[in-house]
Amino acid sequence: MQWLNSPYPLLQNTRYKWLFALFSGIFVFTFLIVFEPYGSSRLTIDKYLFLAGFGVAVFLGVCVTYFILPKLLPWFFRSERWTIGREILLQSSCILIISAFNALHNFFWWDDLILFNTFLNFLKITISIGIFPIIGLIFFTERALSKRNIEKAQLLSNQLTPSTVEKTSAVKIQEESVKAPPIVMPITEFLYAQSEGNYVTIFHLKDDELKHKLIRLSLKQLEIQLGDFSQIKRCHRSYLINRQHIKSVDGNARSLTIQLDHIATNIPVSRAFSKADFH
Numbered sequence: 001m002q003w004l005n006s007p008y009p010l011l012q013n014t015r016y017k018w019l020f021a022l023f024s025g026i027f028v029f030t031f032l033i034v035f036e037p038y039g040s041s042r043l044t045i046d047k048y049l050f051l052a053g054f055g056v057a058v059f060l061g062v063c064v065t066y067f068i069l070p071k072l073l074p075w076f077f078r079s080e081r082w083t084i085g086r087e088i089l090l091q092s093s094c095i096l097i098i099s100a101f102n103a104l105h106n107f108f109w110w111d112d113l114i115l116f117n118t119f120l121n122f123l124k125i126t127i128s129i130g131i132f133p134i135i136g137l138i139f140f141t142e143r144a145l146s147k148r149n150i151e152k153a154q155l156l157s158n159q160l161t162p163s164t165v166e167k168t169s170a171v172k173i174q175e176e177s178v179k180a181p182p183i184v185m186p187i188t189e190f191l192y193a194q195s196e197g198n199y200v201t202i203f204h205l206k207d208d209e210l211k212h213k214l215i216r217l218s219l220k221q222l223e224i225q226l227g228d229f230s231q232i233k234r235c236h237r238s239y240l241i242n243r244q245h246i247k248s249v250d251g252n253a254r255s256l257t258i259q260l261d262h263i264a265t266n267i268p269v270s271r272a273f274s275k276a277d278f279h
Contacts, residue, residue, distance in 0.1 A: 006142060008142055191205065237270060245262070254268075
């Protein structure tokens with residue numbers, strides 16, 4: 001269970017999704033032509049067209065998995081909560097969907113078959129071929145990414161330098177509504193801000209106690225308002241942090257994370273956050 005709950009990166013790049021779907025379909029078509037499994041060597045009429053249909057079925061199955069399912073289940077496809085267990089569940093769903101497309105292709109090609117039995121047969125075939133490579137790939141990918149990010153986190157932690165700032169410096173945050181009074185606090189009390197759609201939550205200290213306030217303001221607008229403070233950095237599309245409160249940098253297979261003073265939550269770090277931002 002601990003391994004299944006380990007963080008894992010979710011494939012989100014649209015270009016990579018299309019390439020993955022395309023190469024998966026091409027690979028299956030090539031595999032069927034070269035090795036001719038499951039009696040395909042006995043085919044004589046329209047053999048390559050028939051086998052190409054399975055490549056198309058795999059392409060469509062991957063597309064449904066990575067493009068349609070996230071639209072139907074947005075609460076499930078949250079990258080910051082993606083784990084090995086969810087990745088295995090996603091790939092299992094992909095196998096199920098591909099099996100359905102394969103069964104439909106085979107059923108319409110040979111119209112004297114029973115669709116349900118065809119689906120069960122292709123489900124067994126797809127699972128037997130795909131399940132072990134999928135789990136093996138996930139296992140080695142998680143190990144490799146974890147090692148890389150942990151090493152990078154250790155390097156960045158060693159490069160952390162204290163940020164010098166005048167304690168009398170103050171930040172002034174104005175909500176979208178000009179009628180609302182601005183939020184004013186010493187820069188040393190500002191910890192981080194998290195985007196929540198058209199709102200942003202400000203996490204700050206007051207008398208050494210953690211406080212937070214939700215205001216109507218985009219993270220981009222907040223970043224502009226705090227642009228004069230070099231220690232305020234955007235480490236992720238949803239987070240602004242006060243660099244002077246960075247306690248440590250950690251890593252896992254999904255990403256690097258930052259630990260701030262007074263905060264129990266790990267804050268994700270995007271790839272755009274460079275080494276220079278730690279100095």
